[in-house]
Every structure is written in structure tokens, then in C-alpha cells.
Amino acid sequence: MRHARAFGIAGLAVLVVGAVAFAQSTVQPLPDAPPVETTALDANAVAALAKAQPGNPQKGAQLAGACAACHGLDGNADIDPTLYPRIAGQSERYVAHQLALFKSGERLSPLMQPFALPLSAQDMRDLGAHFAQQTSGAGIADDAVVETGPYEGMKFYEIGQQLFRTGAADRGIPACMACHGPAGAGNPGPAYPHVAGQQAWYSSARLYAYREGETLEADKHLFNVMASVAKSLTDEEIEALASYMQGLHARPDPAMLAAIEAQAAAMPTPATPPEAMSVPPTDATADEALDAAPAPEVQ
Numbered sequence: 001m002r003h004a005r006a007f008g009i010a011g012l013a014v015l016v017v018g019a020v021a022f023a024q025s026t027v028q029p030l031p032d033a034p035p036v037e038t039t040a041l042d043a044n045a046v047a048a049l050a051k052a053q054p055g056n057p058q059k060g061a062q063l064a065g066a067c068a069a070c071h072g073l074d075g076n077a078d079i080d081p082t083l084y085p086r087i088a089g090q091s092e093r094y095v096a097h098q099l100a101l102f103k104s105g106e107r108l109s110p111l112m113q114p115f116a117l118p119l120s121a122q123d124m125r126d127l128g129a130h131f132a133q134q135t136s137g138a139g140i141a142d143d144a145v146v147e148t149g150p151y152e153g154m155k156f157y158e159i160g161q162q163l164f165r166t167g168a169a170d171r172g173i174p175a176c177m178a179c180h181g182p183a184g185a186g187n188p189g190p191a192y193p194h195v196a197g198q199q200a201w202y203s204s205a206r207l208y209a210y211r212e213g214e215t216l217e218a219d220k221h222l223f224n225v226m227a228s229v230a231k232s233l234t235d236e237e238i239e240a241l242a243s244y245m246q247g248l249h250a251r252p253d254p255a256m257l258a259a260i261e262a263q264a265a266a267m268p269t270p271a272t273p274p275e276a277m278s279v280p281p282t283d284a285t286a287d288e289a290l291d292a293a294p295a296p297e298v299q
Contacts, residue, residue: 041117045103046219048121055092055122055129063123064130066115076137077199085202089136091188095128096121106217132188138197141247142240149236160244163237171232176241179225184248191222196248203242207233 042048064073067087072078075088087095101107102116119127141157151159165182167175176195180186184196195203210230215223233241 041105042103043105043218045100045121046097046106049096049100049124052096052121052125055096055125055127055132057126057129057133060126060128060130063119063127067127070111075131075134078137081139081199082201085199086136086197087131088134089185089194089197090128090131091186091191091194092125092128092132093188093191094186094193095131096124097191099124099127101217104218106215108216136194136197136249138249139199139246142243151236151240156240157244157247159237159240160242163233163241164244164248168232173229173232176229184245195245198242198245200239200242200246203245204238207238207241211238 064075067075070077070079070084071087072084075086075090077084077086098107099112099116099119100121102109102112103119105113116124141160143155143157146152146154146156146159163173164176164184167173167178177184179190179192180195184194186192186194207226207230210223210226211233213227213231215227217223230238
């Protein structure tokens with residue numbers, strides 16, 4: 001009996017192993033995933049802008065919902081100002097041109113290319129018209145005193161202010177405001193960008209890229225203008241310029257102005273001076289008043 005039971009268990013094990021082997025041999029491999037559909041880069045994206053009509057800000061506002069997740073509803077990137085640049089107040093031509101560069105692959109950005117690829121040239125101009133109507137906010141410039149180096153004793157933002165306003169002629173650096181304007185509002189004609197209030201990290205990153213002097217842009221004219229300026233800037237000067245432009249603004253920031261007005265309204269109202277009290281008449285005045293009074297009739 002004991003041997004029969006052992007043979008029975010052994011036979012059952014053989015059947016189980018055989019079943020498993022059969023099952024493994026009949027499993028069908030999963031089919032390959034279908035290829036991911038992607039939109040190809042458009043080498044003619046920049047040239048197509050010239051054929052588009054002037055931007056419609058109302059249509060641009062409808063398209064801007066996709067931009068709001070990163071750049072904010074009004075283009076001020078309040079969601080994460082350390083990661084996304086301000087685009088509020090940029091000219092229509094500048095916004096459209098940058099979107100076309102992203103679409104053509106001439107400006108590389110893993111974040112921006114997926115958004116730019118499906119846009120038509122007209123979409124880009126419409127978006128540009130929308131953001132051109134928005135008011136750019138402003139940040140705060142760094143006023144820490146520089147302790148060492150050629151700018152010792154100056155406030156940090158003053159280094160950038162000096163370069164922005166007057167440049168450095170002895171080193172071939174023109175004043176930034178010659179192209180971007182004294183208030184940093186840019187120049188819509190040649191598509192020079194609005195730089196006032198721009199996040200310092202973004203401005204410095206762009207200046208470092210210009211200083212490297214390499215670009216994929218087919219038309220290198222605008223890039224070379226900035227590259228010729230940035231090539232002579234030191235790291236300290238780039239960071240100081242970025243800090244100065246971050247705090248630069250032509251008008252009070254609406255949110256800051258509202259906060260100031262709210263603070264003023266919350267301040268206690270100064271006590272009004274008491275009304276002038278009537279001075280009691282002096283004795284002489286009282287006597288004169290008595291003399292002037294009519295005498296009572298005497299019976």
C-alpha cells in the first residue's frame with residue numbers, strides 16, 4: 001500500500017508538471033504596442049508666419065487655456081515663477097516667432113515643443129496678440145552690497161542698472177535700453193522682447209546661452225545681435241542684469257499697488273482736532289454788553 005500510494009503521488013506530480021509545461025507552451029505573446037503618433041517638426045514654421053493675418057486676441061484667449069497651466073491665465077507665471085517665464089506683455093511678433101522656432105526645432109525645449117507642434121501660424125499670431133494685451137507683473141531686484149571685485153561697494157542690482165542704461169563702451173557692450181527701451185518694454189517692430197519684470201533665472205539662462213554663441217536657428221540675425229553683447233559679460237554681470245530687469249517696471253504692479261492701498265486703508269484715522277471752543281467774555285466785554293442792553297422800564 002505504501003508503494004502504491006508513493007506511485008500514485010508521483011504520477012499526480014507528473015501530470016501537474018505536464019499541465020504546467022503545456023500551459024506555458026500555449027501562452028500567446030502580447031502584441032507589440034502600436035507606434036506613437038507624433039507630429040513632425042516643421043522646417044517652414046517661421047516662414048509661414050509672414051503669410052498669416054494679424055493676430056486676433058479673442059481667438060488667442062481661447063487657445064491660451066493650454067498655456068495657463070504653466071504660464072498662468074494672464075501670462076505672469078504665478079504658479080511657479082522659478083520654472084516658467086513671464087510672457088505677459090510680450091509683443092505679438094515675439095511670441096509667434098518663438099512658438100515657430102519651437103515648432104521647427106530651431107529652439108529646443110522638451111516642454112514647449114509638444115504644445116507648439118499642433119499650432120498653425122495663425123494660431124501663433126492669435127496667441128501673441130492675446131498675451132500682448134496682458135500686463136506684465138514685476139519682481140524684486142537684489143539690493144545686497146557687493147563685498148569684493150570690481151564692483152565692490154555697489155548694490156548688486158546697480159551693476160545691472162549701469163549696464164542696462166549705459167553699457168560699457170570700452171568693452172563693446174551697448175546699453176540694453178537701446179533695443180529694449182528705457183523701461184524694458186521691448187520693441188515690437190524687430191521683435192525685441194519685453195524684459196521688464198522677467199524672472200531673473202530665465203533672463204540669466206538666456207544670456208548664458210547667447211554667450212555660448214551656438215544656435216540652431218536658420219536665420220541667425222537676432223541671435224547674433226545678442227551673442228555679440230553677451231560674449232563680453234561676466235557671470236556676475238549676467239546675474240546682476242537679470243536681477244535688475246526682474247525688478248524693472250514702468251508702472252506700479254497692480255497687486256503691489258492694491259496691497260499698499262489696503263494697508264493705507266487699514267491704518268487708524270488720525271483724531272480730528274476738537275472744534276474751537278467759544279471764549280467766555282472778559283469782564284470788560286461783559287460790562288460793555290450790560291451797558292448796551294436796554295434799561296428796563298420803571299413805573
